[in-house]
Amino acid sequence: MQIVVLGASGHGQVVADILFQMWTKGREMEIVGFLDDDPALRGTRVMGLHVLGPLAALAETPHDCVALGVGDNATRARLFAELCKAREHFVTAIHPTAVLAPDVIVGAGAVLAAGSVANPGAHIGENAILNTCSSIDHHCVLGAHAHMAPGAHLAGNVTVGEGALVGVGSCATPGVSIGAWSVVGAGAAVVSDVPERTTVGGVPARPLA
Numbered sequence: 001m002q003i004v005v006l007g008a009s010g011h012g013q014v015v016a017d018i019l020f021q022m023w024t025k026g027r028e029m030e031i032v033g034f035l036d037d038d039p040a041l042r043g044t045r046v047m048g049l050h051v052l053g054p055l056a057a058l059a060e061t062p063h064d065c066v067a068l069g070v071g072d073n074a075t076r077a078r079l080f081a082e083l084c085k086a087r088e089h090f091v092t093a094i095h096p097t098a099v100l101a102p103d104v105i106v107g108a109g110a111v112l113a114a115g116s117v118a119n120p121g122a123h124i125g126e127n128a129i130l131n132t133c134s135s136i137d138h139h140c141v142l143g144a145h146a147h148m149a150p151g152a153h154l155a156g157n158v159t160v161g162e163g164a165l166v167g168v169g170s171c172a173t174p175g176v177s178i179g180a181w182s183v184v185g186a187g188a189a190v191v192s193d194v195p196e197r198t199t200v201g202g203v204p205a206r207p208l209a
């Protein structure tokens with residue numbers, strides 16, 4: 001299986017590393033290289049892999065499936081929709097040290113980084129990210145394109161809406177709901193529902209002006 005990683009910056013490199021770790025554990029794959037729109041990266045090597053061209057070069061780049069290495073949720077959601085329309089296939093990147101209960105549902109193109117944990121009954125939406133050492137406990141729902149940043153933790157039965165960012169080192173108490181496209185600031189403790197498209201921060205988390 002030939003995989004192209006779309007995006008060669010920080011998150012793209014994390015995704016490429018997860019794929020590499022999967023390969024070292026015996027998963028058959030070849031990482032063809034990166035595509036990235038930054039002209040400064042064109043023709044360079046990142047992590048020993050070639051940056052083959054801009055994203056528009058995907059059609060001419062031999063591949064079976066793609067991995068989205070873009071951290072920004074809105075951009076990643078837009079690219080995901082475009083790639084679905086183009087009938088591309090998405091690899092689901094799960095680091096060998098991620099821990100998933102057997103019944104966890106993982107959507108297409110989701111990324112589960114090193115040390116991440118998803119407990120029984122959890123649902124990880126398509127194109128969502130469970131980043132380094134983050135966790136979602138039993139029966140949590142992580143919406144499509146949402147991002148659990150490094151070290152963020154959800155107690156049981158928490159719902160995270162589509163495209164929401166749960167910031168680095170933040171947490172949420174059992175059963176709360178974080179609205180679509182909202183942002184939970186770094187280090188926040190969410191103890192009550194967060195409406196859609198709202199940025200909250202602090203302990204307890206309150207809307208930031």
Ligand SMILES: CC(C)(COP(=O)(O)OP(=O)(O)OC[C@H]1O[C@@H](n2cnc3c(N)ncnc32)[C@H](O)[C@@H]1OP(=O)(O)O)[C@@H](O)C(=O)NCCC(=O)NCCS
Pocket residue numbers: 131149150166167168183184185186187188199200201202208
């Ligand atoms: C909350 C956040 C989105 C705000 O970013 P921003 O809109 O650029 O806001 P600013 O940095 O201009 O700060 C605005 C105000 O909010 C405060 N603030 C910023 N981040 C905060 C946080 N995490 N908790 C509490 N207050 C915060 C600032 O101190 C500032 O207060 P002031 O007006 O009294 O000076 C951002 O700070 C944050 O925490 N992002 C999380 C990023 C992350 O985890 N990414 C994951 C990458 S893998």
